[in-house]
Amino acid sequence: MTHHQPLAGMRVLDVTTSIAGPYCAQTLAALGADVVKVERPDTGDDGRAWGPPFWEGEGAIFLSANAGKRSLALSLRDARGRDAVLRLADRADVFVQSLRPGLAEELGLGPETLRARNPRLVYCSVGAYGHVGPLAREPGYDALMQAAGGLISMTGEPGRPGVRVGSSLIDMGTGMWAALGVLAALLERERTGRGAVVDVSLYETALGYVGYHLVGYLADGTIPAGQGTSFPMVAPYQVFPTREGELMIAGGNDRLFEAICEVVGAPELARDPRFRTNPDRVRNREELYDLLVERLRADDASGWHRRLTAAGVPAAPVADVADVATSPQTEALGLLQPLAHPRIEDLRLPAVPLSLDGERVSHRSPPPTVGEHTLEVLREAGYPDEEIRELQQAGVVRA
Secondary structure (H helix, E strand, O other): OOOOOOOOOOOOEEEOOOOHHHHHHHHHOOOEEEEEEEEEOOOOOHHHHHHOEEEOEHHHHHHOOOOOOEEEEEEEOOHHHHHHHHHHHHOOOEEEEEEOOHHHHHHHOOOOHHHOOOOOEEEEEEEEEOOOOOOOOOOOOOOHHHHOOOOOHOOOOOOOOOOOOOOHHHHHHHHHHHHHHHHHHHHHHHHHOOOOEEEEHHHHHHHOOOOHHHHHHHHHOOOOOOOOOOOOOOOOOEEEEEEOEEEEEEEEOOOHHHHHHHHHHOHHHHOOOHHOOOOOOOHHHHHHHHHHHHHOOOOOOHHHHHHHHHHOOOEEEOOOOHHHHHHHHHHOOOEEOOOOOOOOOOOEEEOOOOOEEOOOOOOOOOOOOOOOOOHHHHHHHOOOOOOOOOOOHHHOEEE
């Protein structure tokens, strides 16, 4: 079976921290690109210190977003460090940065400067609020954008304050949009011979993720609020308690609702005027919920899951991370990839959620230690060993 590396030969300079930018660059690395991660020589990427949990001193957040890269530990505050980045950018295909708004330009690493030197360069900026508008200069993180983008206001239990979604989905989603934009720009470069500037931001991703809620508001003024596990436009579509355990059940149309009623031994509910159509069921969701729970209390989640699935009804027990990590489905798909790490025994990381021709796209190397590849990267850029030693002694680089 062919091992797919569509970006083999592509050189990517990754000047990002935290999650969004690193996740983008990790995706490009998994697709075959040679990714050089530029990080501070003293502390490295901020994400290395975000925890607990830690794994042999490395933050789980950092490990999850930096596989397949080489680490160049270098100070951007020093002109000699910036010169090294410029030399690397001159021979790169892609430059990804998530510096605070305006800092890339202040350091002489903005898109105009780099693309004037290397017109074929694809320059990707990962920002907070976007490159224009009254908030363009403000910094931001995932949870801030869940607040600013409306997600917190609609997440949580009815009548209670909103809550943050438990994963950094805005960061990771922005990383995916960045990777998609980079791939599109590289494809266009094949036609035009010139690179492009790709702009993505957490705020734009957040608004994209509340798309149908925005459309609903524009249609009739509906402002969504927390509804627990309920999907607000469909009923029944939420988590139900059983005799033991909880079960998500999705009755996405009248046929599925009839099947649910048959399985729980209440076929008459499908003929009840209160529940005849989906809009009827949404209006009378609470009554329907109570009637279904009465019947679901007769067995545990696993029993109902088997019967509903046999009847063609989408259903899933509510799992925690430990359940997911040990799930036979996770194992069958190869979604936890083992990687040999110099300090971490039995390192396993989430695999790339993508297969090509039936083969899992995989990380090619573990997340690097700080400055692990400084020497080889600088040598590739033409630095003689004597100059590298001088940079080390001056604290400009770490190797």
